[in-house]
Amino acid sequence: xxxxxxxxxxxxxxxxxxxxxxxxxxxxxxxxxxxxxxxxxxxxxxxxxxxxxxxxxxxxxxxxxxxxxxxxxxxxxxxxxxxxxxxxxxxxxxxxxxxxxxxxxxxxxxxxxxxxxxxxxxxxxxxxxxxxxxxxxxxxxxxxxxxxxxxxxxxxxxxxxxxxxx
Amino acid sequence: xxxxxxxxxxxxxxxxxxxxxxxxxxxxxxxxxxxxxxxxxxxxxxxxxxxxxxxxxxxxxxxxxxxxxxxxxxxxxxxxxxxxxxxxxxxxxxxxxxxxxxxxxxxxxxxxxxxxxxxxxxxxxxxxxxxxxxxxxxxxxxxxxxxxxxxxxxxxxxxxxxxxxxxxxxxxxxxxxxxxxxxxxxxxxxxxxxxxxxxxxxxxxxxxxxxxxxxxxxxxxxxxxxxxxxxxxxxxxxxxxxxxxxxxxxxxxxxxxxxxxxxxxxxxxxxxxxxxxxxxxxxxxxxxxxxxxxxxxxxxxxxxxxxxxxxxxxxxxxxxxxxxxxxxxxxxxxxxxxxxxxxxxxxxxxxxxxxxxxxxxxxxxxxxxxxxxxxxxxxxxxxxxxxxxx
Numbered sequence: 077x078x079x080x081x082x083x084x085x086x087x088x089x090x091x092x093x094x095x096x097x098x099x100x101x102x103x104x105x106x107x108x109x110x111x112x113x114x115x116x117x118x119x120x121x122x123x124x125x126x127x128x129x130x131x132x133x134x135x136x137x138x139x140x141x142x143x144x145x146x147x148x149x150x151x152x153x154x155x156x157x158x159x160x161x162x163x164x165x166x167x168x169x170x171x172x173x174x175x176x177x178x179x180x181x182x183x184x185x186x187x188x189x190x191x192x193x194x195x196x197x198x199x200x201x202x203x204x205x206x207x208x209x210x211x212x213x214x215x216x217x218x219x220x221x222x223x224x225x226x227x228x229x230x231x232x233x234x235x236x237x238x239x240x241x242x
Numbered sequence: 243x244x245x246x247x248x249x250x251x252x253x254x255x256x257x258x259x260x261x262x263x264x265x266x267x268x269x270x271x272x273x274x275x276x277x278x279x280x281x282x283x284x285x286x287x288x289x290x291x292x293x294x295x296x297x298x299x300x301x302x303x304x305x306x307x308x309x310x311x312x313x314x315x316x317x318x319x320x321x322x323x324x325x326x327x328x329x330x331x332x333x334x335x336x337x338x339x340x341x342x343x344x345x346x347x348x349x350x351x352x353x354x355x356x357x358x359x360x361x362x363x364x365x366x367x368x369x370x371x372x373x374x375x376x377x378x379x380x381x382x383x384x385x386x387x388x389x390x391x392x393x394x395x396x397x398x399x400x401x402x403x404x405x406x407x408x409x410x411x412x413x414x415x416x417x418x419x420x421x422x423x424x425x426x427x428x429x430x431x432x433x434x435x436x437x438x439x440x441x442x443x444x445x446x447x448x449x450x451x452x453x454x455x456x457x458x459x460x461x462x463x464x465x466x467x468x469x470x471x472x473x474x475x476x477x478x479x480x481x482x483x484x485x486x487x488x489x490x491x492x493x494x495x496x497x498x499x500x501x502x503x504x505x506x507x508x509x510x511x512x513x514x515x516x517x518x519x520x521x522x523x524x525x526x527x528x529x530x531x532x533x534x535x536x537x538x539x540x541x542x543x544x545x546x547x548x549x550x551x552x553x554x555x556x557x558x559x560x561x562x563x564x565x566x567x568x569x570x571x572x573x574x575x576x577x578x579x580x581x582x583x584x585x586x587x588x589x590x591x592x593x594x595x596x597x598x599x600x601x602x603x604x605x606x607x608x609x610x611x612x613x614x615x616x617x618x619x620x621x622x623x624x625x626x627x628x629x630x631x632x
Contacts, residue, residue, distance in 0.1 A: 089542065093615075100619065103549040104542040240268040240281035240592055242371045242420075 077122055082107060083115055087125065090116075094128040133229050135221070144173075144189050144218040145196045147204065148182040150211040159183060162209040171199060182214070193217065259375045263598035267582065271592040278621045280609040281592040283420065285484040285565070289521070290532040293485065296524035297517045305516055311508040313341025313492070314519045320526040321492050329452070329462035331470060333494040340504055341514045341522075345450045345478035345491035348503075349414075350376050352446050352474045352493060355502040357382035361411040363446075366397060367600030368568075370420045370448070377414075385410070388602035391570055394559040395422040399433040406441050413438070415463065416448040418455055421599045421608035422568045423544075423561020428461045435466045444499075446474045450491070453482025453533055455563035456541040464494070471496050474503075481564070482533050483525045488518040540565050540612065547611040547618050554626040565612040568596065572605045574632050582607055588631075589624040 079087070085105045089096055096104075102112035119125045134140045151162045159177050166186055167175040174187040186204070190196040200215055221229060250257065264281075271277050312318060318335035325331050333339050342348040349372065357363060357380040365373045367386045377384040387405045389395040402413070413434070417426040426434075438445055447463035464473040478491025493503060507513075544561065551558040551569045558569035571581045578595035585591050596603030611618060 085542070088538075096615070097619075100546055100615065103546040106545045106549075235286065237279075237282050237284055237286070238268070239271040239277065239279045240264055240594065241283040242262065242264050 077124065079124070083119060083124075086112070086115055086119065090125065090128075131224060131227055133221075135229075141191055142189060143191075143193055143196060144187065145200075146216045146218065147186040147188060147200060148178075148214040148216075149184040149186055149204065150182045150213075151184060151207075151209045152211060153183075154209065162207065165207055165209075166204065169199070169203060171195075182212075255378065259378060262371050263579075264371065264594060267586070267592065267594060270583070271586060274586070274590060277586070277590045277592050278613070278617050278624070279592040280611070280613060280618075280621055281594050282610050282612060284486040284612065285481060285536065286612045286614065287484040287536055289483070289485050289488070290525075290529065292528055292532075293483065293521045293524045297521035300517055300520035305520060307516065309341075309513045309516050309519060311513050312339070312504055313514055314516075314523065317341055317519050317523050317526075320523060321494070324526050325462075325475075325494060329460065329465055331462055331464045331475070331494070334497070337497045338494055338500050340493045340495075340500055340507060341519060342478070342491045342493060342507065343511060343514050344480060344489040345448065345476050346372060347489075347507075347511065348476045348478070348491045348493040349373070349446065349448060350379075351503040351506050352476065352495070352499075353377055353380040353382065353412075354506055355499060356412060356444060356474075358411075360409060362407060362409045363411060364402065364405050364413040365600075366402070366413065366415050368395070368419070368421055368596060368603035368606075369414070369599055370416055371598060373414050373416075382411070383409075386600055386602075388600070389422075389424075390602065391422075391559070391568070391606060395419065395424040395568070397426060397430045397434065399430070399437055402434070403437055403441075406437070406443070410441065410443060412444040412446055414446045414448065416450075417463075418451040418561070418563025420451065420564055421566050421594070421596065421603065421606075423564045423566045424559075425455055425457070425460070425562035428466075431461055431463055431466045431469075434463075435469045435472075438472050439468060444472055444474060445469065447476060449475060449477045451481050451564040452477060454537055454540055454565060456537070456544065457562050460563075474499060479522050479525055482536075483522075483529055484536060485518075485521065485525065488515075488521055490514055490518045490522050543611045543613075543615060543618060546615065547609070547622070550618075550622045551609075551625075554622060555629055556625070565610055567609045567611055568603075568606050569609065570605055571607055574629065576632075578604055578607055585625065585628055589628045591621050591624050591628075 082105050102109045153159050154161055163175050171188050173189050176185045178185050200213055205213055318339045321339050322333050322335040353376050359381045361382045362385050363377045363382045364385045364387050367388050374384040385405050387402050389397055445463050452460050464470050464475045474495040476493050479485040548558050548560050548567050556569035558567050578597045582593050582595040594608040596606030
């Protein structure tokens with residue numbers, strides 16, 4: 077799908093802040109409100125904009141238990157469907173948060189969230205490793221998130237400028 | 243023999259300079275909590291990490307001594323390449339480029355290098371607050387030429403010509419303009435060029451906001467035919483590269499003028515700060531993407547903010563550059579100072595009264611939109627409430 081400059085601008089703005097009010101968005105890209113609404117709707121329907129979500133720092137939620145692991149998975153691609161079939165078998169599990177096909181030393185990068193390390197270990201040994209096409213897995217647990225999707229979690233974003241200047 | 247006791251040791255020239263009108267608002271706004279400030283004349287971005295990192299590296303490696311008076315040779319080469327690439331103007335890095343402590347120092351040097359006692363320098367207003375005092379300090383006489391909000395503060399050549407006398411030596415222009423955001427069109431620059439030729443004038447072109455233009459390509463004064471020899475091009479890193487606190491600017495001019503500026507600079511300043519020069523080097527080598535990102539961000543905020551000002555009843559032309567909106571407050575019947583003061587006290591929004599920038603700024607306020615979108619939305623909300631109460 078070929079996107080216009082205005083559509084690209086909408087995506088750039090919403091990707092940074094999905095809660096930008098539509099009237100503000102319209103003014104920012106210098107289009108009438110109705111036209112802007114129509115463009116956003118079009119982008120949503122075409123699944124260019126797939127979903128609006130919140131970026132959560134779960135570390136700040138007391139009592140929250142959970143671990144995230146990134147798993148490097150080597151697989152045997154299948155004739156006719158390549159990696160797609162095994163990727164689908166993996167991403168259908170709800171605990172799997174993302175699946176990417178990678179260049180380099182392994183094939184699929186799988187991000188999984190669980191309540192505990194034991195739960196993740198159970199998933200890897202019982203569900204993932206036992207898939208026919210899977211040759212090997214290497215699991216890395218995330219210890220701390222500093223920056224995610226371009227956003228620094230604990231940013232000192234106070235304005236240090238003097239109040240009035242020429 | 244003891245002479246008569248003085249009242250003050252301060253020179254008459256300095257005592258005669260009028261204090262900056264911004265000072266009062268600064269003091270007032272600083273004393274209040276919860277102020278949304280649209281009075282800030284600098285980017286809201288922190289300098290990009292790659293520039294900061296390059297400067298840190300220079301410190302780690304021990305580059306802490308003076309540089310050449312005119313600035314690091316490799317930085318002057320990069321500035322020459324930058325001016326060629328962006329504005330299609332040619333300057334020899336060895337003799338025609340000077341690295342200064344902010345564009346402000348470059349303006350000061352330019353005026354001191356060209357002004358003889360009694361020389362007149364035309365200042366196109368509304369203008370940055372420093373030009374007139376710097377002309378006076380250089381021993382010259384500032385002559386104001388006014389532009390009008392009615393036509394978006396465009397420069398009328400006929401108007402300008404009326405102000406030219408036997409003693410006129412130079413014209414100071416600023417495009418994109420602080421405070422109006424107006425960008426001089428190629429046609430206006432051409433007209434100015436013909437006047438400069440006709441009356442044998444120099445143009446001191448303050449192009450510090452050149453990176454922040456939003457409609458079409460930017461035309462430098464020096465790029466207009468015949469003007470390279472008549473222009474002192476002044477720019478720097480503060481606005482486009484978000485490096486205000488680094489205090490780093492530059493001037494490019496024909497050799498005789500540049501060398502005269504360098505003569506003053508080597509006595510008065512020695513050289514610009516070394517660590518800042520290494521940061522600037524990185525800015526010119528690898529900073530393009532960041533500048534483009536910031537420019538896009540300002541453009542969108544400008545679009546939002548100016549449309550909103552017009553909507554709430556403060557007529558505002560769409561400024562082509564910088565990060566200032568300069569709406570008219572004439573519909574309110576207040577002076578710009580009354581408006582700014584009441585808006586600050588009643589709604590805690592700080593703006594700068596247009597009168598600070600010359601008499602043609604009266605009836606307008608300068609609002610910087612270099613603030614987060616959330617802050618701009620809140621400011622519009624408060625201004626709307628304020629206007630409804632008037």
